[in-house]
Amino acid sequence: MTQIDICECPVSLNSSAALDxxxxxxxxLLSHGTQTPVHLGRLMDAEPDFAMGHAARGLFCLMTGRAExxxxxxxxxxxxxTSAAHISITAREQGWIKALELWLNGQPTAAIAAVEEILRALPHDTLSAKLSHGIRFMLGDSAGMRRSVERxxxxxxxxxxxxxxxxxxxxFTxxxxxxxACAETAGRRGLQYAKDDAWGLHAVAxxxxxxxxxxxxxxxxxxxxFAWQGSNNFRYHVWWHKALLHMExxxxxxxxxxxxxxxxxDKTDDYRDIxxxxxxxxxxxLEGMDxxxxxxxxxxxxxxxxxDGCLVFADLxxxxxxxxxxxxxARDAMTTRFARDAAKTGEVAACVEAPGTAALAGLNAFSEGRYDTAFLNLLAARPLMPTIGGSHAQRDVFERMTIDAGLRAGRYDAADAILRDRLKLRDGHIDRFAATRFEKLNAARGIAAQ
Known part of the structure; x- marks a missing residue:
């Protein structure tokens, strides 16, 4: 039978308990809560032919970015x-199955398109909107995330x-x-309606x-x-934001x-926690702390x-x-695997090829104190770094390393240009990192001039 879920969308479930x-x-899923797998497990035990439940399980697996x-x-x-073959299901449920199959075939962009097709028919389907949002986040498609939500x-x-x-x-978009300013207004307003929205709170952070x-x-x-204390491991990310703010x-x-x-x-190996x-x-x-x-x-x-080779963001x-x-x-083995993966075809391989291989080489060189080589490689990777996924704040560690490599290598003009790009991204707000690096840059130039 078909029932209506909390998103006001049809879903092929037979009992009120299953719907709950x-x-x-x-x-x-929307709140990053701890009980998501509990509800899904109980639901699938009660209704093992629920096709969308199977698709959800598969998609949730892929979002962990783990090969196993x-x-x-x-x-x-x-x-x-199998369920869809002998039970009549909704177009929404068919769309989730299609999205899972496309992503498993190495086509996450096409998977997003399948989800967006659902949203054209059911724009009030918050669950599918969150799925599109999540996959786009892993691809670093911030403009697409915003267009999707605003539609x-x-x-x-x-x-x-x-x-x-x-x-x-x-x-967040x-x-x-x-x-x-608009982001802060939207995030704080959202918390008035969903007090446990860790994602919205973190957007304001x-x-x-x-x-x-x-x-x-x-x-x-x-x-x-209240917004984050009941979250799954996402609460560690909120604490991470707090740590960054204390660094500031x-x-x-x-x-x-x-x-x-x-x-x-908790010593987990989730790539997001790592x-x-x-x-x-x-x-x-980078700030000199042991x-x-x-x-x-x-x-x-x-x-x-x-x-693993699932996500360049995780690999780096x-x-x-x-x-x-x-x-x-292990570092050399990853370098070899990157070279092998870059020669393949598909969206992940393309990201490994660029910016992945240059970024990897830059990070390796940085760790060995070969700062000029590190800078040149990280600079080459820089234009495409958003495509590895994550946020500006998360990728900023690579931006900081690029700038510091330039300073240590004596490439003052280039480091200055990146600092100013970074400043522009922040709408002119100078954070502690930028302030200290401008000071170092000015001091180094003064010494060089003498």
């Missing part, structure tokens, strides 16, 4: 197709159960496309990062703990304390990911751990 669990899946889940995603696709905004009135979460998505407003960002996180205030010791007490409280950790440690090292043996734990996990963060802990053999 499906709504739990939706709200869990690919077989589970293929199994989910097979189960979804469905009018279909989400204030009486829509998921209105606040869509505002949170809109806030506005921030990533440089509309900082991004605004505070990009506009160098550390005090406001720290207060935001501390005063809205020059409180490096507090940032490192947050690393130990919160960001790596990226939080490695990028924070690298930022602290971080002890913390690289070792991260490198132990990263060595097991050398052959694994590499930070490998170089930080001086795991030369």
């Amino acid at each position: 669990d499906w709504n739990g899946v939706i709200l869990g 889940v690919l077989s589970a995603a293929h199994d989910a696709l097979a189960a979804a197709k 469905v905004l009018d279909a989400h009135g204030t009486d829509h159960a998921c209105y606040g979460y869509l505002l949170g998505c809109h806030a 506005l921030e990533e496309t440089g509309e900082y 991004h605004v505070c990062d990009m506009t160098a407003r550390a005090d406001d960002g720290i207060a935001l996180i501390e005063n809205n703990s 205030r020059g409180e490096l010791d507090i940032a490192l304390g947050l690393y130990d007490a919160q960001i790596r409280a 990226s939080n950790a490695t990028s924070l440690l690298m930022r602290l090292e 971080i002890g043996r913390r690289w070792e734990e991260l490198a132990d996990f990263s060595e097991n990911r050398v052959e 963060h694994y590499l930070l751990a490998l170089t930080g802990a001086e795991r030369g053999s």
Whole structure:
């Protein structure tokens, strides 16, 4: 039978209990909650022929960016197709199966198009909007994220159960496309409708990062703990943002304390958790802080990911751990795998080829103190770095390393140009990193002139 879910969309479920669990899946995904897999597991036990549930399981696997889940995603696709073959399902459910199949075939952009086709018919489908948003985020398509959300905004009135979460998505897209004031307004308004919207809260934290407003960002996180304290591992990312804001205030010791007490409280190998950790440690090292043996734990996990090849964003963060802990053999193995993957075809291979190989070479050279080579490679990678996915704030660790490599290599004019590009991206707001590097640049030029 067909019922109507919390997104006001049809779904092929037979009981009210199953619908309650499906709504739990939706709200869990939107809020980054811990109970999403619990609801999905219970739902599939009760209704094993629910095709969209199988497709959701497969898509959620792919969003983890882990090679070992690919077989589970293929199994989910097979189960979804089997169910769809003998049970009448909705076009929305068919679209999710199509999106899963396309992504598994190495076509994430086409998968997005399949989801957008659903949204043309059901613009009030917040779940599909979040799926499009999530895949685009992994591809670094900030402009596409914004267009997608803005196409469905009018279909989400204030009486829509998921209105606040869509505002949170809109806030993030506005921030990533440089509309900082509008992003903050949308994010804070969204929290009024969805108090547990960790994504929307984190969008406002991004605004505070990009506009160098550390005090406001720290207060935001501390005063809205309900938004993130019940989250899954996304709460570590919120703590990561808080650590960055303390760094902005020059409180490096507090940032490192947050690393130990919160960001790596659970020693997971989720690529998102590894990226939080490695990028924070690298930022602290760039500021001259001794971080002890913390690289070792991260490198132990990263060595097991050398052959993953699912996301360049993840790979480069694994590499930070490998170089930080001086795991030369694993680092060389990743370099070899990048060369092999770059010769393949497909969207992931294209990203490995450019900017991946140049970025990898630059990071390796940086770790060895070959700063001129590091700078030239990181500079070559820089125009396409948004395509590795993530946010401006996340990719900024590579921007900082590029600038510092230029300064250390004596390429002052080029480093100055990148600093000014970075300043323009931040709408003219000078953060602590930029201020200290401009000082170093001016001092170095003065010495050179003498």
